[in-house]
Amino acid sequence: MADMPTPRLAASEFQLRLLSWFDRYGRHDLPWQSPRSAYRVWVSEIMLQQTQVTTVIGYFERFMASFPTLERLANAPQDEVLHLWTGLGYYARARNLHKAAQMAEAEHGGKLPSNSVEALMGLPGIGRSTAGAIVAQSTGQRAAILDGNVKRSLTRLHAIPGWPGKPAIEQQLWALAEYYTPTERLADYTQAMMDFGATLCKRSKPDCLSCPFNDVCLAYAQGEPKRYPESKPKKTLPTRETIMLMLRDPEGRIWLEKRPPSGLWGGLWSLPQFDKHSELNDWLEANAVNPKRDSTSPSFHHTFSHFRLEITPQPVSCDRLGGVRESGVWYDVNHPPALGLAAPVKALLSQLTPFSLNPTPGHA
DNA sequence: AAACCGGGGGG
DNA sequence: CCCCCAGGTTT
Numbered sequence: 001m002a003d004m005p006t007p008r009l010a011a012s013e014f015q016l017r018l019l020s021w022f023d024r025y026g027r028h029d030l031p032w033q034s035p036r037s038a039y040r041v042w043v044s045e046i047m048l049q050q051t052q053v054t055t056v057i058g059y060f061e062r063f064m065a066s067f068p069t070l071e072r073l074a075n076a077p078q079d080e081v082l083h084l085w086t087g088l089g090y091y092a093r094a095r096n097l098h099k100a101a102q103m104a105e106a107e108h109g110g111k112l113p114s115n116s117v118e119a120l121m122g123l124p125g126i127g128r129s130t131a132g133a134i135v136a137q138s139t140g141q142r143a144a145i146l147d148g149n150v151k152r153s154l155t156r157l158h159a160i161p162g163w164p165g166k167p168a169i170e171q172q173l174w175a176l177a178e179y180y181t182p183t184e185r186l187a188d189y190t191q192a193m194m195d196f197g198a199t200l201c202k203r204s205k206p207d208c209l210s211c212p213f214n215d216v217c218l219a220y221a222q223g224e225p226k227r228y229p230e231s232k233p234k235k236t237l238p239t240r241e242t243i244m245l246m247l248r249d250p251e252g253r254i255w256l257e258k259r260p261p262s263g264l265w266g267g268l269w270s271l272p273q274f275d276k277h278s279e280l281n282d283w284l285e286a287n288a289v290n291p292k293r294d295s296t297s298p299s300f301h302h303t304f305s306h307f308r309l310e311i312t313p314q315p316v317s318c319d320r321l322g323g324v325r326e327s328g329v330w331y332d333v334n335h336p337p338a339l340g341l342a343a344p345v346k347a348l349l350s351q352l353t354p355f356s357l358n359p360t361p362g363h364a
Numbered sequence: 365a366a367a368c369c370g371g372g373g374g375g
Numbered sequence: 376c377c378c379c380c381a382g383g384t385t386t
Contacts, residue, residue, distance in 0.1 A: 046370095050369045050370070050371095050381090050382075050383080050384095051384080052369095052384070055384075087382095087383080088382085089381080089382035090369090090370090090371090090381055090382060090383085091381080091382085092372075092381065093370090093371085093381095096371085096372085124372080126371085127370060127371050127372085128370095129370065129371090130371080146370095147369080148368070148369050167377095168376095203367080203385090204385090204386065231366095231367070232367085232368085234367085263380085263381090264380085264381075265381090265382095304380085304381065305369095305379095305380070305382070306379070306380060306381075343383070
């Protein structure tokens with residue numbers, strides 16, 4: 001690569017140091033490492049995209065208990081998949097995972113194309129780094145990864161300025177990542193790169209004194225390893241307001257509606273939302289029989305990456321619903337059905353019952 | 365309160 | 376190339 005920064009070590013020396021570190025300090029007992037299969041590695045990598053290992057483990061085990069094979073996932077209802085994703089966030093990941101399983105069934109003979117980065121990238125939710133991780137970990141063939149951990153480690157080792165999300169910077173980092181990738185022990189090397197960033201070359205408090213690269217690390221030599229990577233340019237978040245209707249029937253069940261299949265909380269079940277109280281009143285007039293409004297609950301905030309949502313819950317009881325109500329359910333908090341819930345909705349419903357709404361092992 | 369994270373999509 | 380979108384955890 002023409003614009004690759006000068007490597008700080010020969011590739012073979014880098015690999016030797018990293019793998020020695022991994023053999024002593026890396027993670028060797030993650031649930032997707034044994035048994036290792038393309039399917040299990042894939043699911044783990046999707047879950048790990050925005051989420052840390054310790055959080056993922058429980059979700060991964062529940063997911064595998066319900067969908068032990070690609071075929072079982074492909075044939076599952078979307079609600080069940082989203083249910084097992086509830087609380088993990090970025091629900092498009094679950095929708096894409098489900099869709100990709102169905103595509104693999106239809107187009108790849110029921111298996112992931114796990115020896116081809118290009119073919120994997122043709123499946124929704126799999127980009128270059130995730131594809132590389134699947135190939136390297138499940139087949140042992142040579143493929144590089146560039147997740148947030150690797151970006152952080154490499155920007156520090158080479159003191160690369162600029163935000164790594166910029167295409168020009170990212171291209172340099174890919175060149176380095178490819179350069180250092182070995183031809184053997186690919187699964188270990190890939191896990192080692194992730195573990196190194198996650199447990200030693202951490203965002204704050206990097207453990208430079210224990211680092212096997214501290215003699216060649218440019219950021220360490222400059223005395224400010226935390227200067228790298230530079231952070232993303234920030235934008236100010238707008239605030240939006242919404243009223244969430246908590247409509248209770250005489251049995252204490254709560255009315256939920258399914259959200260559109262894509263976009264915010266796509267495919268999840270949520271409380272009916274309104275911009276203004278007048279719109280909520282219109283809705284009650286049209287749909288609810290004998291509605292009785294309680295006092296509003298305290299407002300709270302839910303923050304997204306691009307705006308802040310101020311939620312005001314409005315409890316109302318009624319005898320029943322009268323109008324046309326497609327894609328809605330009366331949700332019994334004591335016998336919760338297997339549905340995906342938006343996080344603030346889950347929090348609101350949790351207040352109504354002593355029982356957890358989390359999916360439990362062997363139950364979901 | 366702010367930073368973080370891998371990928372999809374559109375201009 | 377750029378910007379927007381999406382949610383829960385850590386610091």
